[in-house]
Amino acid sequence: MASRLASIGVSQILRITALASDLKRNGKDVIVLGTGEPDFDTPEYIKDAAKCAMDNGATKYTALDGTPELKGAICAKFKRDNGLEFAQNEITVSAGAKQVLFNAMMATLEPGDEVILPTPYWVSYADIVLIMGGKPVFVPCQEANGFRLTADDLVRAITPRTRWVIFNSPSNPSGAAYSEADYRPILDVLLAHPHVWLMVDDIYEHIVYDDFRFVTPVALEPSLRNRTLTINGVSKAYAMTGWRIGYAGGPRALIQAMAVVQSQSISCPSSISQAAAIAALNGSADIVTERCRSFQARRDLAVRSLNKIEGITCRVPEGAFYTFAGCAALIGTTTPDGECINSDIDFAEYLLRSVGVAVVPGSAFGLAPYFRISYATSASQLEDACQRITIATSQLS
Known part of the structure; x- marks a missing residue:
């Protein structure tokens, strides 16, 4: 081993x-x-789209990091739901959101680079960082603050070796979510530390309660757009865990570097799953x-x-x-x-x-x-x- x-x-x-x-x-x-x-x-209309894709011969390799049709649906989703504008060459599609995370870390981390993880954190974040030779920096988030990171805690965790900070809202495992008011002081800290990049895992975006208003950081602070990777997928909201489609929007140079990683691993996401994901993103939210x-x-x-x-x-x-x-x-x-x-x-x-x-x-x-x-x-x-x-x-x- x-x-x-x-x-x-x-x-x-x-x-x-x-x-x-x-x-x-x-x-x-x-x-x-x-x-x-x-x-x-998985909803029937999504499965029907996959069956139709198979019947029409969409069973071959696709473009490396997503078909133009799926990238178009993702761009429309970001604009519709989040007010974010991305070009297709700023979008990546992979075999689940976890693969997107893996590609991003592989493309950016040097040995000893630090990644700040507010705890409790999804278990794979730390292990992916370790596989790449990076160093997870754990910052405990207290229950008294709703298991959310504070700006003061973030400031104390940042060092010259900090490469990324990861946010997952709503969170696995705590279910905690960051409102605009929660994010604002944190984004101010990031503005003051231009060497720190922001990775946002929004996979549970559509599963929020009690009139909570979901927000994603770049929508609040567009000046962070050139050092933020906004990750999402179809697994949770559309009950498509086995279809393995995740995606992200981010700076073109980062997306290109992640494509290089993907070219030597999965080659491309499943053609049939991509067709299903188009139907999910373009379909009714009911x-x-x-x-x-x-x-x-x-x-x-x-x-x-x-x-x-x-x-x-x-x-x-x-x-x-x-x-x-x-x-x-x-x-x-x-x-x-x-x-x-x-x-x-x-x-x-x-x-x-x-x-x-x-x-x-x-x-x-x-x-x-x-x-x-x-x-x-x-x-x-x-x-x-x-x-x-x-x-x-x-x-x-």
Whole structure:
């Protein structure tokens, strides 16, 4: 194994999901709340577009980083939803938003370059930085501030080696989202540090609640446009995780460098998936809005149920489909088998073993002691899971 892999591993989310799947195969009744994937199917009009593409012979290699038709749909989306103007040569399309991130880091990081990650963070950010020889700089974001980075914390984290700062709003795992007022002081800091580039992961843009108004940084501060990569995709809003289409808009030179990386890895995204993504982006937003209402009802159920459990606290997230619940009061307790709960990892393992509920410990996302629940599942499963967690915690002493 290459030395670059020594400090990373398979995502803990995937590891827990695999363990839960093994238990299920062995006959254990397990509810898996660890996967960041909508339980809805891809809308029919999107699948029909893919079938039509196949029938019309669109089964060959495409342009390296996206067809002109899909890039056109992405440009229209950025203008319609975000007020951003991009030319097609400022757009990249890849096999999921994760591949876009990977390409950007491969294209820009030198050994020792620093990337600021507000924690809790999506697990892949840090490992991608490490693979490229970079250094993740973790900045804890306190629950008291809604798990959002403050301008003062950002200033303290910036050094001459800082290359990027990554924002994910709404956030995986916390569901926290940045309003215009939240972003403004942070953008002022970036204006004062012209060597720092901004990477924005907007993949949960369309999954926001309670009249929260989504904003993306470049729309607020156009002068940052030439050092910002704005990433998005169709996986979450359109329930297209398996189709693997992510995209981004950014400075032409960066997009060209990312194309060089992609030319030596995936060559191009799937032709059929690109056709489906065009239909998603150009289609009606009604089904996205309808599904968002369903997610909000599940969020309310999950937050209400978790806050009723002694020893657990849970803030109300602004978006995405996760809760990030605190379990500090349960650290130091003892299980019926006499084992001590010393960490949120211990607590997550206890829930899986004792009552068959798979959650992801906050430690996996760089902030403890918490645990993440994905409520992208049925209300009945959420109710059952929270009842089981209640039973499990009541047996701790």
